[in-house]
Amino acid sequence: MRLKITALVAVCMTLTSRIWAQAPSTTPYKANDRFEQLGPQLPTPNTFRTATGAPGRDFFQNRADYDIKVELDDTNQKIIGSELITYYNNSPDALKYIWLQLDQNLFEKNSTANLATRSAVSTSGSSLARLHNLNNAEPGAQIDRQKEYGHKITAVRDATGKPLKYTINGTMMRIDLSAPLKPGQKFGFGVDWNYNITAYYGRSGYEFFEQDGNRNYFIAHWFPRLCAYDDVNGWQNKQFLGQGEFTLIFGNYKVAITVPNDHIVGSTGECLNYKQVLTPTQFQRLQKASTSKTPLKIVTQDEAIAAEKGKPTGKKTWIYKADNVRDFAFASSRKFIWDAMQTDVYGDGRKIWSMSFYPKEGNPLWEQYSTRAVEHTLRSYGNRTFKYPYPVAISCHATRYGGMEYPMISFNGGRPEPDGTYSESNKAGMIGVIIHEVGHNFFPMIVNSDERQWTWMDEGLNSFCQYLAEKEWDYNFLSGYGEPQRIVPYMKSDPATLSPIMTSSDNIIQFGPNAYDKPAVALNILRETVMGRELFDYAFKEYANRWAFKNPTPADFFRTMEDASGVDLDWFWKGWFYGVEPVDQDLVEVDWFTLNTQNPEIEKALARTEAEAKAKTMSKIRDAATKDQTVVAKDSTMRDFYNSYDPFAVTDADKKRYQDYLASLNDEERKTLESKNNFYTLTLKNKGGLPMPVIIRMQFEDGTDSVARFPAEIWRFNDAQINKVIATSKKVTQWTLDPFQEIADIDTDNNSFPRQPQKPTRFQLYKQQVGGRGGAPNPMQQQRQSTQPPATQGGAPRR
Template identity: 75%
Template structure:
């Protein structure tokens, strides 16, 4: 009998061992999935180490700018001149330098426009075709205006003309003599261009009711391209999609605008005393000591400026140190509120500011500046303290947002009556968090946006997701939860490319570069690594690469180096592949140890025999059981008519006691535990290997969750078997019960299978309806309250 017990134990071990045997399937590639990235990553060198940190020879060039610019409000035009000092910190001799001319995106012959596709059918033009005709990134352009840069002068510091060549959105300056390592070069550029309608990154918004413009001016001056150890010159053309690859420098910018305009810009204003009224200066002083936003320029003042006419010009002077770019916004319509607070409780105060027209109230006056401050705190706690003196949120067109150092252009606009839907409110707060958060990625952790969109958008979207939850526990986050990426993960393969794809070549950029990497990081934090290990490693990455330019390999290596977790399988699956997660709980087999106790064994056998004997025929024959021959004639009975095969005999008891005497204490404990053993068979139908998480619901109504790392697939990436022992009987098994791994098919996650009802709806012809009121409008209509009295926008 002892042999039977041990035999069962060996059988269980055998089942477990069988799960490790590689599948003979020709598509089996578990070893490949779990081998190191190896040649897929660049070889470590003295510029970038194998640990993912900057090496001893790491370098980055820089450029300092002294710019004078005028905003021509009458013609929507920029006129500028700049003196640039370029520092060659590389070990290489440079015979030429490259500048970015991003406004050339809007020229008629621009590559960005000519490479757009679209069609015309009986219903009209597609959006792509219209954008191709208009050029640019969806902006509507005035055909009478020659958009793009007009370079009027390019000289060295002595005024001598320089030779240059413009190639679409790039300009090469040929240096008179090679620029040697450690040297700098000074040159001057004068230029002008016509401002486009706001197209998502920069431009103007026109307000027909009052005839005024809000200007959001970005990628507006010739800027140095990056030269580094990875790409040499990063002079890929700007096609309107992938953003900017830039280098750090110091800026002094004098911005001349109509004298009734309010200007917000990167950096700190150097002449508030000359551009603000005494009353506004007093408000500024009050804001510097306030923990809540104080209005600097009121809505009444902005409305008065809307109706007036400028009587001259005014120059705002801004200065910014160690930034990679410079942007500004200007309008006579701007309301401006601010507060200067000790964000990190370390004694250093940071300005949080918002600029917005009256069309943004009451939402902007109530939420924008507070959301700015919250973003700095949330991001700073998981990366590094925000190093700049100010962070600004400007209200641009209703949708979308765009980021620059210390300033961002954000959407989110209430209805004209001042009401708004919850979606608009959450969207506004979310976009402010996202765009202000870009100060950390990529404005400080300065990744190459032109090549790796996900390195700023994905990491930033992940931090946005966490900041939104810290803003409101029930915040309706759009990206970050694994369930929210499922539709993309199971989309047609022709629409999918790996995250490790240049942003210009991605079809579904939002899901690919924003949502999927953000979800991957959330899964790493919650399921694969755990919060403590992840948070430490993520913060170390941010610390290592603040004010430097990391590559994907630097991120991957740092996350592993600082956590001690091998994640190559994860980077391969989530970042280099397009396979989805689909785990299928195919079967669960139930085993119990045979106790050998005759009282139990025979009672179970009796019950099973009675259950099997209870057929439908037996049930119907019971009515005539006394009419059988044996029942009516006792001479037809013998020993077997009274024999009970399930009765426990003295011999049974002796045999059981003899068996118990042979067991060790450990075996006796195992026998008395009455444990249940289950063999789970799980298939990997999606291809992407992930941890296996299984919830067990017990017969007594309680439950428990077992977690197994992704390495459980390392010997067979298609199917595994796992033995689980429990003290109680399991009545329901569920894979991924908390929706952690982005499984694209949850119907095959249960065993026994749970029926999912289809929704049956009565068919009725739907009539086209007018746009419904938002709940705020509905309540106000019912109560008779005036929308103008609602909200908390401040004047």
């Protein structure tokens, strides 16, 4: 719309008033709520945790040191262990009892997790086996019904060997002390236990290979271990239900692992007796790998295949030492191929081992990519947080899908097809899961958040760092996290199925999108759109360093990010972490204004064009053929002054008035007039509810474009609808909100003005085929089929 204003001052006054005026609305505003500080939603700062988000002067952590002897019984798939624990009370409180975690009790028949599993009987019929197992369906793991599962505690004793009173409550065990453990004191005690190992269920267990009769063991949450006691929760003794992971404390470990003598072991920590457990050739290869910049085989595929076919003749004990770790895990198998390299990851002269353990079923993917991905992860994460402090990082291949993390070691999926081919997504998935699980060494193995309560503090932050590391691995990497548009389907879903990110781990609905995807996207939006990379990276690194080897809470993260950047982000935490509203910005209307220049040469020419356009009606067009037949056209006596008058002709009087007008302007007013700017008033609605920055692209008449950015605070006085004036020197032909998909807008159809037609959804006609369509081969299989002779097509690689 074009609006003529006769005085420049009037133009400026009108524009100013439109900038500040807000459109009336019957919808109650929430802007004051959205942009007020979190206030009482965060805990009150104290001497343990400060208002800046840093640890306070009285911050404390208890710790526990472990001396463990464990045997893996491959014949019966059983763990038998004995541990001596020294517990240090660094808190200001006297402790009458201590709590330990017995995570294997998750698999007991009547565990809370099993009894709380939802189930239903279908009216169309249910199998007898299903009905029999309704109250015995252990979460995730395959169970041998002839065995009992869970930790079997056979002894609990003090340092003198005297039995200690203990009580087991589900996955928790309380040990009552004969006298309170006072601040600054330590307490030594021992526990003996055993348990039957379940099939691998995503966190630990074994994978059975029917073709050769062997098992790969991935042993985790296997020993009774101390619960955390801190200033926030006291004892963190929430039951383990399978979803909320682990809350642990740091300590030093010495672990002796006894396995069949043909097994290869990968573990948390440094092995103290490689020379005794490896063959001379393998030990020599390990020595050579210590100076290699590429992975070298310590145990080859041929050696692993030979071990698969042999039978053990005895046992062997591998001894490991790990300092200042919060947990301990190991893997063991005779099927393992092992490669490694020890490199100067950060260029500071300190070398770190990157290692991989995998069966032949993982090749060719694992031997090519795993160990290199381990080293890359340490470098990428270290550059944006802190240098990896441990001497080794290990990736173990555990089944086809998923992954799980522990200090210095992770169990990772990703397996090629039996013929050795794989899809690009399969390759990306394997590399991605290795980056993710190795990356967990930083969050939460070092930045030690409470996983039992806040999944997002490790999974969300780690998924974000994984996304950055994947981009540094390959510009075209098929990333699973980070990009805002990935979270749109989740944020568009029924609000009844959504829960805030700030939901405790065991109560999250849609676990993956909530705890992994949404926080990763939120951090990416902070980095790219709200804060900018420089401010974000500095603040994120400050958080990581403040809380390395300590236990932060969400408030510590929120406060540190603001404290170190100087950016008020409370509105962001409220919307993205405490709420479930989506982003949906609507560009409702654009009004176009131009200045009335007062120049008769310009203004009358424009007026002529407008008048001619208005006069060009269909009747006028058709009547033009007979215009010479009108009375006035035929009889000149019917004409007067107005038949020859041109209202759009520029007169001397017009020119004189224009010169007088120019003489009345000051320099600033003349500059504004000569800029010939276009003024556009944009009307925007916040339909989704979640306020976000407004990013808008202007495409100009001459084919160029420009992007304008306005902070989220533009909504602070009215979070429902706003107006914004944009001045340009060129005419805008198209406006587009969120042109680079930065804010996870759930409806892009209302992001353009003028509205753009919706793209059609494509569909395909299928021809009926006998026997069904079946799965298509991956590109590697297609290439192999097109280039190999028929006799050799589909040949399997050496296993």
